[in-house]
Structure formats: structure tokens, C-alpha cells
Amino acid sequence: MTVEANRKPAKNLASDTAGIMAVVVGPSGAGKDTLMNLAARHLAGRPDVHFVRRIITREGDAGNEDHKSVSDADFDALQRAGAFAVSWEAHGLKYGIPAAVRDELALGHLVIANGSRSVLDRFQTAFPRLKVINITAQREVLAERLMARGRESREDVLKRLERGSLTVNGSYDVANIDNSGTLEEAERAIIAELEALIAR
Template structure:
């Protein structure tokens, strides 16, 4: 007898500078051409050409209209921006797919409400590595960055299935760890 198909949402979270986007792009290249895994393109109130994450940029008014018409499975605000996960992701999980989205620790309760089969992958890095990466962006001084990082927790709290990947070293090592974690989701959720 064939096991029942069960999809899963994977929310990739972590602090700024941890390398979430880079690692997700690495994994997306690894799984390219497979229809059993979906990498979500978020909708953000930031210009699509702003760099960083590949996303759909919308205005505040457009985001509000999308939210009002239930076009998001999950939406939240952080750092002066609004973020949305398209509602179609619920259908992908219902059809047995592994869906991978760049999430936020502050929105995990919303993710869990929408996707009961939720795995959280927490991408971290040492404070020195995070500070160096953020300093390279040129938006804050090193001292401001270190003060902010020391005030924040890098841990995920709550009743979630969490895997943590340290991205302080090479992209290849952390990228392979993310691929292995996602492959583990296929096994544990019997996704075929």
C-alpha cells in the first residue's frame, strides 16, 4: 500500500545577514526541475529592484488590496515593510508538495495556524559573521550592528519542529546542510 501524500511548509527564518536568501537560492538550484518542491516568491512592500531577495515588489496600497481580498496565506510586518506568502501555497501543501518560504520568527504562529505541517529551519551565524555581513551592506555602523545583534535572540521559541543551520562557514557546507534538511522533510512527511 502506498503511503498517503502529505505536504509540508518549511519556513526559513533567521536574523538579517544570516544568509537565508543565499542558502535558499542554493537549494532551489539543487532541486531545480522537480515539481514536488516549491520555493515561494514573497510579496513585499519594497521595490523589486532593491536587491537581496528575489520578490514581487508592491506599494503599500497594493499590498493592502491583496490582503483585503485574501490573496495571502500569511502576512506580517517587520522593519517598516509588509510581507506576504501567496495563498496558492496552501493548495501546493494540500497537493502533497514541500513548500519552502522565507519566513519570520515573529510570524511563526501565523504560519502554524495556516500550515499545521510546519517545519522551521533557523539559519544562524556567529555574531562576528553577522556583523561583518551587515556592515558590508553599508546601512549601519559596526557598533550599531553589534548593539542590535546583542539585544536580539537568534533562537526560535515556541512549539515548532526546528532545525538549525549555522552559516558561519562556507556556502557549500551550509547549502548542503539545507539540502539535507529539505530531503529529510521529504522522508518525514512521506512526500512523493
């Protein structure tokens, strides 16, 4: 089940600290979107598990993520209306986590969102029960995957990887999943992490 932005947050629910927000982060090329899609397929049909459909100011068919595409003006209007629990900007795009996720958390459910390491402080403020799942891979593996996309030169890719960190900084509850090996191994790892959160 996905959480949509146009749903209004319910009133008079229990505290939104009842459930757990799992935010999945990681560098480009780590396979974050692929693993989230596989986990969503595995957990499909569970009423207590919800994958967030983010609101993004990019075309609906861009990327490997099922998101709701809006214009900059519409995004700003939604933000002014309080439609987001968390929002941020990166690489010229705007991203929003619908405020309706609080409904599911108030029911004690597990909510999984695609996030960013740069705004984990915002997620922690919005969601006291936060689990960070950091998808990583060895730098040489990341370089091969990024170069295979054909968007950057080898030199640009290597410079970007040198500048970036593969770890999560801060006092967060973090699970690190190394996706350098087979996709099946990483899939089992993320599903195990999510099932452990469901069992809490």
C-alpha cells in the same frame, strides 16, 4: 517552481495538511537568502517542490530575493481579498505568502518560504505541518557581514546583535543551520534538511 500570488487557490482539494511548509528564518547577515537561492537551484525541476515568491511592498530589484513588488494600496487590496495565507509587517514593509500555496500542500508537496521568527505563530496556525529552518551564524561573523554592507556603524551593529536572539522561541519543529563556516557546508546542510522533508 515558484508559487505566484495571482493564482487562485483551488477548490475541493484534499486537506492542506497533506504537504509540508518549510519556513526559513534567521537574523540579518546569516545568509538566509543566499542559501535559499542555492537550494532552489539544486532542487529546480522537481514538480513536488515549490519555492514561494513573496509579495512585498518594496522595489523589485531590492534585496537578494525574487519577489513580487506591489504598492501599499495594492497589498492592502490583496489582503482584503484573502490573497494571503500569512502576512506581516516588519521594518516599514509588508510581506505576504500567497494563499495559492495551499494548492501545492493539498497535493502533498513541499513548499519553502522565506519567513520571520516574529510571526511563526501565524505560520503554525496557517500550516499545521510546519518545519522551521533557522539559519544562524556566530555573532562575530554576523557583525562582520553586517558592517561590510556599510549601512550601519560598528556600534549600531553590535547593539542590534546584543538585542536580538539567534534561537527560535516556541514549540516548533526546528532545524538549526550554522552558516559561520564555508557556504558549501551550509548549502549541503539546508539541502539535506529539505531532501529529508521530501522523503517524509
